[in-house]
Structure formats: C-alpha cells, structure tokens
Amino acid sequence: xxxxxxxxxxxMSTATVLEVRGLSIELDARPVVSDAAFAIPPSxxxxxRGDSGAGKTTLACALLRLLPVGRYRLRGSIRLRxxxxxxxxxxxxxxxxxxxxxxxxQDPLQALNPVMRVRDQVGEAIRAHGGPQKPERLLEMVELPxxxxxxxxxxxxxxxxxxxxxxxxxALAAGPALVIADExxxxxxxxxxxxxxxxxxxxxQKLQTSFLMISHNRNVLAxxxxxxxxxxxxxxxxx
Amino acid sequence: xxxxxxLSVRDLGKYFAPRRWxxxxxxxxxxxxxxxxxxxxxxxxxxVGASGAGKSTLASCLALFETPDSGDVRLEGRALxxxxxxxxxxxxxxxxxxxFTAGEALAEPLVIQRRGRRHTxxxxxxxxxxxxxxxxxxxxxPVMEFSGGEHQRLAIARALILEVKLLILDESLSALDESAQxxxxxxxxxxxxxxxxxxxxxSHDLTLAERMADEIAVMDDGRLVEHAPTAELLRAPRHPRxxxxxxxxxxxxxxxxxx
Numbered sequence: 453x454x455x456x457x458x459x460x461x462x463x464m465s466t467a468t469v470l471e472v473r474g475l476s477i478e479l480d481a482r483p484v485v486s487d488a489a490f491a492i493p494p495s496x497x498x499x500x501r502g503d504s505g506a507g508k509t510t511l512a513c514a515l516l517r518l519l520p521v522g523r524y525r526l527r528g529s530i531r532l533r534x535x536x537x538x539x540x541x542x543x544x545x546x547x548x549x550x551x552x553x554x555x556x557x558q559d560p561l562q563a564l565n566p567v568m569r570v571r572d573q574v575g576e577a578i579r580a581h582g583g584p585q586k587p588e589r590l591l592e593m594v595e596l597p598x599x600x601x602x603x604x605x606x607x608x609x610x611x612x613x614x615x616x617x618x619x620x621x622x623a624l625a626a627g628p629a630l631v632i633a634d635e636x637x638x639x640x641x642x643x644x645x646x647x648x649x650x651x652x653x654x655x656x657q658k659l660q661t662s663f664l665m666i667s668h669n670r671n672v673l674a675x676x677x678x679x680x681x682x683x684x685x686x687x688x689x690x691x
Numbered sequence: 692x693x694x695x696x697x698l699s700v701r702d703l704g705k706y707f708a709p710r711r712w713x714x715x716x717x718x719x720x721x722x723x724x725x726x727x728x729x730x731x732x733x734x735x736x737x738x739v740g741a742s743g744a745g746k747s748t749l750a751s752c753l754a755l756f757e758t759p760d761s762g763d764v765r766l767e768g769r770a771l772x773x774x775x776x777x778x779x780x781x782x783x784x785x786x787x788x789x790x791f792t793a794g795e796a797l798a799e800p801l802v803i804q805r806r807g808r809r810h811t812x813x814x815x816x817x818x819x820x821x822x823x824x825x826x827x828x829x830x831x832x833p834v835m836e837f838s839g840g841e842h843q844r845l846a847i848a849r850a851l852i853l854e855v856k857l858l859i860l861d862e863s864l865s866a867l868d869e870s871a872q873x874x875x876x877x878x879x880x881x882x883x884x885x886x887x888x889x890x891x892x893x894s895h896d897l898t899l900a901e902r903m904a905d906e907i908a909v910m911d912d913g914r915l916v917e918h919a920p921t922a923e924l925l926r927a928p929r930h931p932r933x934x935x936x937x938x939x940x941x942x943x944x945x946x947x948x949x950x
Contacts, residue, residue, distance in 0.1 A: 503868040504839060612742050638865070641741050641895040642939035649950050668868050671943050675950045 468531075469494050469629045469662045470515070470553070475528035477507070477514050477686075484510050485686045488528070492630060495660040497652060499673035501691065502683030508666045509558070511683070512632045515664075516555055517545050533629060551581055554623035556633040560615035564607040571603040574621050581626035590621040593659075595651055613644040617651070624659070632664045637672055645669070649676045695768050696729035697889055698857060702762035703727070705748050722748040723913045726762070730906075732856075733883060735890040737900035737921075739936060740910035746893045749910070750861045753891060754778035766857065774804065777850035781862040783842040787834040793820065794830035797849050804853060819848040824878060840871035844878065851886065861893045876903060897940040901925060909933045 470492040477485040485507045492498050502508050513519050514526055517537060530537040532552055540548065557563040565573055574587040588598060594617040596602050607615055616636055623631050633652070637645045652663055653676050667673055673680050673691075680691035703726040708719030723745040730736050738746050751757040753764060754776055764771045780786045787796050797816045801807050807815060817827035823844040829837075837845060843863060850858055860879075864872050880903075882888055894900050900907050901921060908918040911932040917924065928934045941947045 503870055639742075639895075641739075641936070642897055642943055643741070643935050646939045646942050646950060653950070669943075670869070671945050672950075674945070675943075 467494075468492060469533060470664075471529075471531040472515070473529040473531075475511075475514065475526070475530060477510055477519070478525040479510075480523055481525075483686060484524075485514070485683075488688045490681060490688060492662050492664060493678075494629070494662055495656055496678045497656055497663045497665055497676055499677035499680035499691070500664060500666045500683060501668055501670060501673055501680065503668070506683040507686045508683050509634055512555065512634055512664065512666055515632060516549055516553060518549075518555075550577070550623075550628065551626045552628050553630045553632070554626070554628040556616075556619045556623050556631060556636055558635045558638070560612070560619045561607060563619050564615065566607055568606070569603070570605050570607070570610070570618055574618070574625065577622045577625035583626055585625070590625060591618075593624060593655070594618075594621045595647075596621070612639050613648065616640070616648060620651075620655075624655070624661070627659070628661065630662045630664065632666070634666045635668070636665070637667055637669050645672060652676060694731075697732035697734075697767060698730040698891075699765045699768075700729070700753070700762070701727050701765070703749070703752060703759050703764065704761035705745075705752055705757055706760040721913050723752070723910075726910075726913075726915045728908060728915060728918055730889060730891070732889055733887055734906065735883070735892060735904045737892045737894055737904035737907045738910055739894055739897055739900050739907060740932070742895065744910040745913040746895075746910055747861055748913075750778060750859050750891070750893050753857075754859045771857075774853055775855055776857040776859065777853065777855045778859040778861060779843075779846045779850055779863040782866065783846035783863070784835070784839070786846065787842070789833075789835050791834050792831050793825070793834055793837070793845060796834050796845065797852055800849060800853050806853075815852060819852045822851065822882070823848045824874075838871075840867055840874060843867060843871070843875050847875075847878070847882070851882070856887065857889050857891070859891045859893070862895070863892075864899060865894065865896060872899075879903070897925075897936050898944070901940075909936065 468491040473489050475485065475488040476483065488511060500508055515530055532548065537548065571587050574590050578585050578587065591602065592598055596614060596617050602614065636648060640648065649672050655661060656663060665673065665677060682689045682691040704724045705722045706719055707722050726749060738749060740746050748757065752759045755771060755773055766775050794816050797819055798812045801812050801815065817830060820827050820830065825841065825844055834845065864875055867875060892900065892903055904921050906918065906920050907924045909916050909930060909932055917930040917933045924933065925937055928937045942950055
C-alpha cells in the first residue's frame, strides 16, 4: 500500500505533477494500452499523438479513472502530486477529478449543457469546487471577450473556438495542477488553432498548470509542447 | 472562343428565414450570396473559410440538397441534375444505414435509380469496391464493422456507383488520421485520372486544400472573396481573410516561425 498523502501537502515537495508507471489497460481481456510510463513536470505541456484507435483517449480517461470498471481492467500506478490514484475509492476520486486533474473533452458541444447559459455553467463549476472566483474572471482567463454576447449565450450560439474556450474555463475553475485536453484543435480553422495554442502556452506560464495535450496535429504539438509522446498500438514511445 | 466550362455557378444565393409559426418571421439571413465561379473538367477546387462562412451551404446547393434562392448551377451548359453529382459527407459512418451490409449500402443508389438487375448490381458493387481499394469479399460485411478510413472509401464507392462526374467532399477527410488521410488522397487522385472526376472540396484546413486542389476559393460571410490557382493564392493572398488564413497556416507548418 502507498502511504496516504493529501494533495496539498505534497504539492511543494514533489517535482512531478503526474507520474505514471507500468500502466496497462485491458478491455474485455484484450490489451488496449500496454505498460505505459511517463511523468509530467509542473508548468509544462506534454503532447500525446498517435493514429486513431491507438488508445490515446482511453489512456486519458484511465488517468482520471473514468473507464467503466466492469469492462476495463487497469494495472500499474498513477500518482498525482505523489498521491496514488489507483488506491482511491470512487468518493475520494470525485474530489480529485476537476479539482486536481481536469479534462477538456473532444467535442465541446457534447460536454456542455445545451440548456444552460455559459455564465451559469461556469458559475456551477466554481460553486461545485467551492471557489471564490467570479465566472467573468474565468472567462477572461481563457481570453473570451467580456460581453453579454458570450455570458448570456447558450452553447449552440457560440462558435467552435468559443465553445472550446468555455470548456477550458470549466476545467480551470478549481485551479487544477493538470488539465488533459483531448483533441482541442480538431474542427478549428488555422487562425483559431494558432490562437488556442498560444492561449495554452500563456496559461501554462500564468497559472503554472500542466497540460497533457492529445492531438494528431504533429506540427502544433511540436511547437507548443515541451515533450511529445507517440502512441502506437497501445504502446508509448518518445516522439 | 473559350470552351464551355464544365461547372458554372452564377450568382448563387441561399436565404434562411427563421420559421416561427407563433409570430411573424423576423428577417432571415443570406447564408451564401452572389457566389459565382467556373471549374474545368478533372480539376479540383477547394473551398476554404472560417466556420459559418457558408461553405457547407454552398456544398448543399451544389449537391442539390438545397434549392438556391437565386442564381443557378450549370454542368456542361445545362442545368445540374441529381444524377450528375454526389456529396461525400463529413461523417460517412453516420450516412450509412447501420443495419446494411457494404453490398446493400452500395447497391441502394442503383435500386433507387432503378438501374440494373439483382445479379448485374452485385457485379457493379464488387467493381466499385475494387475501385476504391476494398476487397470485394467484404461485400457481405456489415457497414459498421469497417474502420473510419474504410467508411470513407465506402462513401466514395457509393458516390461513384451512379457514374457521376462531379463529387463534392464536405470536410470528408478532416476526421481521418494522417495515414488514412494520405491513403484516401491517393485514391482520390487516382480516381480523378482514371474516371475523369471533378472535385469540389470543402475544408477548413488550408494544408489539405494545398495538397488536393488545383485552385482555391476563399469564402467569408457567405461571399466568395478570392479565387485563384493554389500556388498563386498561397504566394500572394489579396483579401484580408485569405491573408489571415495563409499566415496562420504558415505559423502551423513544420518549418514556419514559432508560435
């Protein structure tokens, strides 16, 4: 058994935000990810690329222990700021998800509540984590214009780039140490990709947050990531 | 005298009015307006632009899914007909009946158009599958068991089965990963030479447009703002929207400046 640490206590002393060792994932007894090992240092962007079906999203969901227990089997170690996530109960995991490690999902339209205004959704995320911030502050942080047009809008009224930023604002609501972004650049045109990539880098510096960025866009990752990993048939290599 | 252009689009416009039965309709919006261009046979035109620029509306009008509110589309000097053009959608997997086998999915257009008989249809289907690099043995495999790249091939085969000459590809390659994209690109250029196809490709990705297209047209707010041969447009973009696209594209390219 790993000794139990509260996330906050270890924050100052550990050099890595996330450390994964020997992580294997099986779906219905078929290996999907084999023996993955990597570390994510504080305030860094780590890229993960690979062809579709290579197991990128499965790995990302496994880090948050989001895979359904019945069909998936996990082995290995996932340590977030020194705290072993594999030993946590579902109740304990709920306090880690969003608070210490958050995720931005591939399709913002599916991740957002379609019948709730942007301001209320961001407010809900802040309240859920007991944060003192104002929704406006968060929207400003992701460089969305401070206007009623955005705050009062429903998700379908926003452009793809704006939606992606709202999702990012939700992920940042509790000030997590690590944000996993799953294909944030797909469906955006080139000028929007450039803007979003620059935003990720600015956030990394300003908030000292780390990002695990999944993308099949080789060039963007090469430009903004401090380190890129490649996944092939469930195995991780350095890119 | 110039030869008659293969595809000629004149002053095309599509107006969407909000439908509200409980009160008077407020003013609608021109999704595309005054779009005119010509395209020669066996050429590829890429339509690029930001989301909401009207690319997909234009594609729907060209594929005759929508009736334009102004202007017209002519093919070889006559009005465009349903049997001239096919559209390959963004998510081909969603465009197949999930209960069909590959053979049934490909034969459906023939059935609808009342072409051929049962056994000749089977021959046509197998030939079409071979044409797009799928094994004819897979004819009885359910469509849902194919991969993303194979779905794309099936959609192309289904489009070719009616022997159309004009294909509209609406973001058809953006969901594929790099290696699958390369393969489908190769297939498309082979088919263009063998069958004599003309493509209109809708994409938000200028890199992809650069690889596929002989000429590029840029759309902004429903209008076609610039149309030029690919190399020329990339070298000397004139419209501000094109300049923005080209610059961003350069910033994202491998040997471009750092972000």
